[in-house]
Amino acid sequence: MFSELGRLALxxxxxxxxxxxxxxxxxxENEILTVKNGAPEEVKFLQTKGFGxxxxxxxxxxxxxxxxxxxxxxxxxxxxxxxxxxxxxxxxKKNVQLSQEEIRQDKYETPIKKDPFEVSLxxxxxxxxxxxxxxxxQSPSIKAxxxxxxxxxxxxxxxxxxGAEISQVITWCGGxxxxxxxxxxxxxxxxxxxxxxxxxxxxGYEFFESLALVENAKKxxxxxxxxxxxxxxxxxxxxxxxxxxxxxxQIHESCGHPTELDRAxxxxxxxxxxxxxxxxxxxxxxYGSKHVNIVADATxxxxxxxxxxxxEGTPAKKVxxxxxxxxxxxxxxxxxxxxxxxxxxxxxxxxDSPLSLPLIRMTNINLLxxxxxxxxxxxxxxxxxxxxxxxxWSIDDKRINFQFGTEIGWRIKNGSLENxxxxxxxxxxxxxFWGSCDALxxxxxxxxxxxxxxxxxxxxxxxxxxxxGTARFKNVRVGLI
Amino acid sequence: MxxxxxxxxxxxxxxxxxxxxANQAQASAFLLENALTRYANSQIHQNVVSKNGGxxxxxxxxxxxxxxxxxxxxxxxxxxxxxxxxVKIAKSARPDxxxxxxxxxxxxxxxxxxxxxxxxxxxxxxxxARVKEAIETAHNKSSIVKAVAGYFSSNTMYFAVANSLGVxxxxxxxxxxxxxxxxxxxxxxxxxxTAEKYTRNIKEIDPILLAEDxxxxxxxxxxxxxxxxxxYEVVLSPLAVGTxxxxxxxxxxxxxxxxxxxxxxxxxxxxxxxxxKLTVKDDARDPRTFYMTPIxxxxxxxxxxxxxxxxxxxxxxxxxxxxxAGKENKKSTGHSVPPITRWFYDMPVPFNMIMEPGxxxxxxxxxxxxxxxxxxxxxxxxxxxxxxxxxxxxxRDGTFLIENGEITKPIVNMRFxxxxxxxLKNIPLLGKNQEMVKGTTVTPIKLNKxxxxxxxxx
Numbered sequence: 001m002f003s004e005l006g007r008l009a010l011x012x013x014x015x016x017x018x019x020x021x022x023x024x025x026x027x028x029e030n031e032i033l034t035v036k037n038g039a040p041e042e043v044k045f046l047q048t049k050g051f052g053x054x055x056x057x058x059x060x061x062x063x064x065x066x067x068x069x070x071x072x073x074x075x076x077x078x079x080x081x082x083x084x085x086x087x088x089x090x091x092x093k094k095n096v097q098l099s100q101e102e103i104r105q106d107k108y109e110t111p112i113k114k115d116p117f118e119v120s121l122x123x124x125x126x127x128x129x130x131x132x133x134x135x136x137x138q139s140p141s142i143k144a145x146x147x148x149x150x151x152x153x154x155x156x157x158x159x160x161x162x163g164a165e166i167s168q169v170i171t172w173c174g175g176x177x178x179x180x181x182x183x184x185x186x187x188x189x190x191x192x193x194x195x196x197x198x199x200x201x202x203x204g205y206e207f208f209e210s211l212a213l214v215e216n217a218k219k220x221x222x223x224x225x226x227x228x229x230x231x232x233x234x235x236x237x238x239x240x241x242x243x244x245x246x247x248x249x250q251i252h253e254s255c256g257h258p259t260e261l262d263r264a265x266x267x268x269x270x271x272x273x274x275x276x277x278x279x280x281x282x283x284x285x286x287y288g289s290k291h292v293n294i295v296a297d298a299t300x301x302x303x304x305x306x307x308x309x310x311x312e313g314t315p316a317k318k319v320x321x322x323x324x325x326x327x328x329x330x331x332x333x334x335x336x337x338x339x340x341x342x343x344x345x346x347x348x349x350x351x352d353s354p355l356s357l358p359l360i361r362m363t364n365i366n367l368l369x370x371x372x373x374x375x376x377x378x379x380x381x382x383x384x385x386x387x388x389x390x391x392x393w394s395i396d397d398k399r400i401n402f403q404f405g406t407e408i409g410w411r412i413k414n415g416s417l418e419n420x421x422x423x424x425x426x427x428x429x430x431x432x433f434w435g436s437c438d439a440l441x442x443x444x445x446x447x448x449x450x451x452x453x454x455x456x457x458x459x460x461x462x463x464x465x466x467x468x469g470t471a472r473f474k475n476v477r478v479g480l481i
Numbered sequence: 482m483x484x485x486x487x488x489x490x491x492x493x494x495x496x497x498x499x500x501x502x503a504n505q506a507q508a509s510a511f512l513l514e515n516a517l518t519r520y521a522n523s524q525i526h527q528n529v530v531s532k533n534g535g536x537x538x539x540x541x542x543x544x545x546x547x548x549x550x551x552x553x554x555x556x557x558x559x560x561x562x563x564x565x566x567x568v569k570i571a572k573s574a575r576p577d578x579x580x581x582x583x584x585x586x587x588x589x590x591x592x593x594x595x596x597x598x599x600x601x602x603x604x605x606x607x608x609x610a611r612v613k614e615a616i617e618t619a620h621n622k623s624s625i626v627k628a629v630a631g632y633f634s635s636n637t638m639y640f641a642v643a644n645s646l647g648v649x650x651x652x653x654x655x656x657x658x659x660x661x662x663x664x665x666x667x668x669x670x671x672x673x674x675t676a677e678k679y680t681r682n683i684k685e686i687d688p689i690l691l692a693e694d695x696x697x698x699x700x701x702x703x704x705x706x707x708x709x710x711x712x713y714e715v716v717l718s719p720l721a722v723g724t725x726x727x728x729x730x731x732x733x734x735x736x737x738x739x740x741x742x743x744x745x746x747x748x749x750x751x752x753x754x755x756x757x758k759l760t761v762k763d764d765a766r767d768p769r770t771f772y773m774t775p776i777x778x779x780x781x782x783x784x785x786x787x788x789x790x791x792x793x794x795x796x797x798x799x800x801x802x803x804x805x806a807g808k809e810n811k812k813s814t815g816h817s818v819p820p821i822t823r824w825f826y827d828m829p830v831p832f833n834m835i836m837e838p839g840x841x842x843x844x845x846x847x848x849x850x851x852x853x854x855x856x857x858x859x860x861x862x863x864x865x866x867x868x869x870x871x872x873x874x875x876x877r878d879g880t881f882l883i884e885n886g887e888i889t890k891p892i893v894n895m896r897f898x899x900x901x902x903x904x905l906k907n908i909p910l911l912g913k914n915q916e917m918v919k920g921t922t923v924t925p926i927k928l929n930k931x932x933x934x935x936x937x938x939x
Binding site: 039040043044045046047048049050052060062063064065066067068080083085087090091092093120122123125129143144150180181182185186187189235265266267268269270271273276317323355357391392393394395396397398400401403405421422423425429430432433457458478481 | 515517518519520521522523524525526527528529530531532533534535546547548549550551552553554566570571573574575576577578579581604605606608609610612613628631632633634660661664673675732741742743748770795827860862863864865866867868871873874875877878895896898905929934935936937938939
């Protein structure tokens with residue numbers, strides 16, 4: 001059915017003067033469960049459906065979308081997309097060019113063992129209620145305790161005027177725990193396994209089960225209460241070790257976003273900003289130390305940003321962004337890749353719904369593992385701080401100056417974790433920070449899923465992945481508050 | 482026509498849900514027609530229009546089990562199926578003893594001026610023509626203007642909500658906004674400047690005025706110098722003030738952080754926490770607010786509420802929806818956000834915050850500053866420690882050093898990390914001209930001290 005509707009829309013667009021057109025028809029199911037303080041805070045099922053048409057007319061883009069997936073509405077939407085493209089062409093400097101990509105007719109489905117939408121709501125809620133109960137009962141100082149589950153499925157159909165026709169079913173799920181405790185006017189927070197409602201993966205319900213929320217709830221609550229007796233993070237410059245659930249966001253903000261080619265070319269200048277990694281630096285700029293290898297990899301199993309094809313029909317790719325510390329690649333679209341003659345898109349274009357315009361979005365931005373074991377990095381550190389689990393984040397519009405806070409930390413002295421520290425924060429400058437990276441672990445390397453990356457105007461929220469383990473950075477300023 | 486259709490849908494949805502065994506039911510329906518023309522590198526690069534709509538049904542069973550369903554459809558034939566699914570979800574849930582019931586009906590009246598025909602009927606050609614004016618104006622300002630970016634948007638929202646206790650209300654709203662960011666370059670050094678306008682009437686947007694302002698800041702921003710970190714006097718433009726105030730609303734005045742113990746308000750009740758010149762109210766019926774609406778997402782009539790009164794916060798400052806109010810045996814204050822976004826989270830927040838004006842002009846604030854910083858815009862602000870209202874963020878798009886009452890030179894963007902409780906404790910000068918900045922209406926302000934801890938340079 002979608003194939004026929006798609007064909008009609010594209011034929012109509014070309015008839016009305018488009019030199020290129022594509023259509024995405026999709027439906028998203030999103031199950032969101034939250035238990036808070038012994039009660040169901042959210043028991044929600046959200047459905048999104050619709051279609052969007054992109055067209056190039058007179059060398060400029062137009063996009064229109066609607067929730068009504070039928071032939072009549074398709075005609076209106078095509079007409080709007082064409083008229084908008086014509087309006088865009090009033091203000092163009094050059095014609096849009098697209099990189100050549102392999103044209104495929106294909107299907108892709110996230111490999112899963114246990115369908116999260118076939119597992120009963122009762123079963124999921126039983127886990128959440130039990131985990132939240134165990135978390136809450138660790139102390140009367142815990143004022144708010146949360147357990148989370150989210151299951152997501154997107155069925156999407158893509159067709160373009162070049163002959164591509166792709167059907168995909170992307171499924172992901174996950175969850176986590178979070179608690180807030182207050183004692184004598186001081187507030188502390190602790191999450192598991194990561195902030196932003198937990199950890200998520202393109203996988204079946206087996207991934208949510210593997211998080212073992214019930215088994216970990218007690219430890220999370222106990223650690224939270226210990227923070228009240230911890231020392232404040234000292235203000236100093238020292239060696240900093242980040243575990244994966246903080247390092248993932250560090251990669252996201254200071255490597256993921258600045259290597260988006262739309263930012264580097266100035267098309268996000270009005271909102272998210274530009275990038276210090278400007279095109280003349282490609283292949284020449286030393287971004288980090290020789291240990292730093294970072295890839296954009298939409299193919300890695302179970303990554304939250306893993307798929308078969310992006311929303312331009314480009315097959316999922318793995319490209320190097322940073323190789324042995326050198327800035328060597330961008331995340332790109334067909335249009336931006338053509339502009340820099342990159343030889344092809346990185347398969348970086350995704351929209352957060354069929355009603356949204358695809359943008360360059362992170363897939364899985366992975367910091368490749370080193371040779372260390374995580375515990376060896378600690379043992380090798382004479383004086384430093386280890387920080388874990390993101391609590392606050394901020395970075396400038398060119399992605400140079402960042403400041404992060406984490407939920408918990410430990411002082412390291414003579415190779416061992418000493419006392420716990422609270423309210424840890426650190427600040428840095430991207431190339432200096434990554435330039436100081438001297439140790440990367442292998443044994444605890446895993447994919448982390450971040451479901452809430454915001455970008456674009458109008459704003460879109462995308463799910464992205466980050467592979468990393470534990471890493472050490474030298475001479476970092478910590479203790480900002 | 483649209484409102485009539487939506488009201489029919491919500492009535493039928495409430496009826497279908499209660500017929501299926503729900504003790505209480507709430508249904509809302511919305512239609513959004515959003516258009517946005519985005520430009521960068523002095524040309525249009527994204528130009529979009531979308532028709533989005535949906536139904537949200539909340540079903541409550543007699544034992545207080547609750548289920549929520551949101552679907553992207555306005556087909557009446559789907560209502561029965563959606564009601565069944567909402568009830569099914571509720572049956573799988575567990576009771577929430579804190580739920581005290583949906584809001585009871587209260588009289589409400591539409592607001593005049595929320596919906597402007599000219600905004601609702603804006604065409605892509607109109608938006609493109611205004612963008613062209615902005616681009617040409619900026620380039621005509623100076624030969625060092627390298628690129629102009631921004632967006633011009635026009636949006637229409639129709640919303641209706643009903644519940645089984647008799648609430649039945651609806652609203653329609655138009656919004657329009659334009660942002661212009663100008664990038665200049667001289668001898669390899671870039672300068673940035675930004676100006677924004679938010680209004681319900683698209684005709685009030687003057688692209689030439691915005692472009693002149695943004696270009697002026699941009700041209701003057703090239704070749705910025707680095708200054709020492711530390712505490713500085715600051716003069717904040719309305720864009721910067723709006724960002725700070727909206728974060729205070731989110732971390733301080735919402736019932737969720739208040740009940741969780743993370744809101745600073747909880748620890749400073751009835752205390753002089755801010756300068757006594759600072760009074761902020763939340764009033765969705767005031768024409769000065771951007772998101773002007775007579776009702777909230779649950780159909781509760783919007784009323785005037787003081788968040789900060791002469792620098793003092795109190796229990797009256799907290800914003801509730803019916804669920805969070807029930808947990809404290811209170812009534813909703815009408816701060817449920819309409820569930821129109823795909824990722825909606827039921828967090829009651831003030832989104833009609835109006836800062837009472839003072840009597841100073843921004844030029845006077847600069848004249849009264851001995852050694853300080855002028856901030857056009859704060860970027861990527863986030864809370865670091867909400868109980869102390871510690872925020873961090875960076876200056877952007879026009880940051881200048883003020884020396885002896887004059888702007889003397891552009892400076893490299895800087896990061897602040899500071900408690901807003903201490904920063905806003907002394908506000909020597911408060912502006913007299915209010916501007917809408919999304920969910921806030923604010924004036925420029927001068928602060929005696931803001932702590933800068935980092936610099937955006939390598």
